[in-house]
Amino acid sequence: MSIAIVTGTSSGIGLHTAVGLARAGFDVIATVRDVARADALREAADAAQVHLDIRALDVTDAAGAQALVEGAGAVDVLVNNAGRGAVGTLEQLTDDDLQAQLDTNYLSVARLTRLVLPGMRARRRGRIVTVTSVGGAVGQPFADAYCGAKFAVEGLMQSLAPVVAPFGIEVAIVEPAAVASSFVESVDRSDAGPYAEQLQAYLDRTAAAFAAAQLPEDAARTVVEAATTAEPRFRWQTSDAAVRFVGLSLADLDGSRVLGATSQWVRGTSGA
Template identity: 80%
Template sequence: MTLALVTGTSSGIGLHTAIGLARSGASVIATVRDLARADALRRAAAAAGVELDIRALEVTDAAASEALITQAGEIDILVNNAGRGAVGTLEQMSDADLQAQLDTNYLSVARLTRLVLPGMRERGHGRIVTVTSVGGAVGQPFADAYCGAKFAVEGLMQSLAPVVAPFGIDVSIVEPAAVASSFTDSVHRAAPGPYAALQQAYLDRTATSFANAQPAEEAAETVVEAATTDAPRFRWQTSEAAVRFASLSLSDLTGSRVIDVTSGWIR
């Protein structure tokens, strides 16, 4: 049976991705930062009639991540979904604020991916899917640290993809736009200071976007498709809104042209 590991499954896209992969027939390890916050996941699994192996994982904890991968066995699908948001422009952000974004949105993803790669490479197959954001393609005001980390993880994955492809490992990113979830509840907000008026305008616009947000269950369908499709590709968007927004920076929406070119560099 296919073994999938999904991070950040206490709510939103991660929760519905774990359920969706289980429904597809995979055995799913669903991680949450705090098991006390896994009740919604347990209820959703029961309602869907599926079983999940729910485990605690703070993705920024290197030792815990290594222990989990060692205990898990042969992981066929890794879905890097855990993420963290931040509102603030650079002058408002401390080094600690910047590091927190990198730790969760970039370094933890790199670490977990590195941990599963040897087994996937040796077995000759694997699928790595990282949930990024349209903020990984388009920089946005007052999302400096968040977009910077998401840009970084997209660059990491796009660089990795052609190198591991000859070993049967497919790498994908999934870019949602606004999604209805509890993600925004934990967003760090810097004190506005001299940027108060501009920051409030950004927050007002963001509130409007999230008032019309894509349902998390619908966004998760794209993640599940990216993880299970027989026709994998590098870049996915979860909605037409995400396609339109990402296209502000990207003319190559599937990422295929870039992968073809960079594959040629090492072929």
């Protein structure tokens, strides 16, 4: 049976991706930071009548990541899903804030990917799917650290893809827009100081977006498709909203379309 590792599976996209891959016939290693908080994952697996190998992993723990991969066997699919958000503009962000975003959203992804590559290369097959965000293509107000890390991981994966392709390894990124999940609850926030009015305008706009958010099980279907399709491609979006939003940047040669749109999110305040 083919082996898949999925990180960040305690809720949301990761949970439904793990279950979806198990339904597709994979032996799924589903990682969570704390196995004591994996009840929703266990319940979802039971409801779907599939088995998941649930293991503890803090993706920022290098030794833990190495032990996980070494004990996993021949990994055919890696889904880098674990992530953490942050709200704050650069003037209020500390070096520690920036590093925390890089550690979770970029460096941990690079590390796990590097660990599975030798085995995939030797077997001349494998697929690496990284869940990024529309924030990996479009920089957004007060998401400076988050978008910076997501931009970085998209650049990493786009650079890696053509190098490993001759060895039978496919690389893909999946870009969700707003998804109804506990991700928002885990977002780190900083004191906005002189930018408080602009931040409130941004948060109001964001709340409206999440009120109409995509269901995580719908987004997970795209991740599963990216991991299993016979016609792989590099970039995937999980919804029409994500397609439209990412399109702002991918066709924006001089940057004016993105800045024109995102400036509206914080306009009409004393700081604008």
